[in-house]
Amino acid sequence: KNEVEQSPQNLTAQEGEFITINCSYSVGISALHWLQQHPGGGIVSLFMLSSGKKKHGRLIATINIQEKHSSLHITASHPRDSAVYICAPTSGTYKYIFGTGTRLKVLA
Amino acid sequence: DAGVIQSPRHEVTEMGQEVTLRCKPISGHDYLFWYRQTMMRGLELLIYFNNNVPIDDSGMPEDRFSAKMPNASFSTLKIQPSEPRDSAVYFCASSLAALPYGYTFGSGTRLTVV
Numbered sequence: 001k002n003e004v005e006q007s008p009q010n011l012t013a014q015e016g017e018f019i020t021i022n023c024s025y026s027v028g029i030s031a032l033h034w035l036q037q038h039p040g041g042g043i044v045s046l047f048m049l050s051s052g053k054k055k056h057g058r059l060i061a062t063i064n065i066q067e068k069h070s071s072l073h074i075t076a077s078h079p080r081d082s083a084v085y086i087c088a089p090t091s092g093t094y095k096y097i098f099g100t101g102t103r104l105k106v107l108a
Numbered sequence: 109d110a111g112v113i114q115s116p117r118h119e120v121t122e123m124g125q126e127v128t129l130r131c132k133p134i135s136g137h138d139y140l141f142w143y144r145q146t147m148m149r150g151l152e153l154l155i156y157f158n159n160n161v162p163i164d165d166s167g168m169p170e171d172r173f174s175a176k177m178p179n180a181s182f183s184t185l186k187i188q189p190s191e192p193r194d195s196a197v198y199f200c201a202s203s204l205a206a207l208p209y210g211y212t213f214g215s216g217t218r219l220t221v222v
Contacts, residue, residue, distance in 0.1 A: 033210050033211075041215070042215050042216070043199060043201075043213040044213070045211045047210070088151075094139070094153070094163075096151075098151040098152075
């Protein structure tokens with residue numbers, strides 16, 4: 001069993017839809033990182049969080065350390081949000097465990 | 109700020125040749141990371157440096173791989189000799205430890221070993 005599971009693996013949405021991507025992990029962690037990888041391959045760090053919720057523009061990330069679960073929400077989705085979203089928990093060092101990613105496609 | 113700069117963007121080389129990948133971190137960032145991404149294994153941390161000193165190289169696959177950071181503005185990842193299974197995208201990232209939003213990644217180097 002993978003230490004990090006993301007769901008769904010693939011997601012197609014219509015522009016404007018509310019999107020949720022889930023991340024569950026089996027190891028004890030102190031923080032979790034959400035990354036966005038664009039179709040061209042570039043990787044952008046979205047959030048690093050250890051508790052509660054963080055918001056950045058149309059993106060919201062939540063984490064429940066006790067339940068070992070994090071979610072990434074995108075409100076009013078747009079085609080430019082099309083990317084692979086990767087969650088990466090860490091036990092407190094820089095050794096992140098990377099999920100395999102959720103491939104999101106937002107249609108105009 | 110120009111961000112994290114990696115070169116080359118693409119590299120095609122023959123098996124057995126030496127390959128050197130280069131990275132310039134963001135000025136002032138004191139952590140530098142080398143990652144490898146493949147379809148099969150996803151993103152893997154190879155090695156990271158703090159203040160130019162290698163802290164953890166346990167992700168380096170074997171002795172054919174070596175990394176150096178001679179100063180705060182430059183790092184190299186060398187593969188000698190290269191093998192087809194080394195084909196991947198290699199990312200460099202840097203961070204300021206106190207930065208709340210995590211790393212800044214370079215654009216990556218796509219390496220193909222034929």
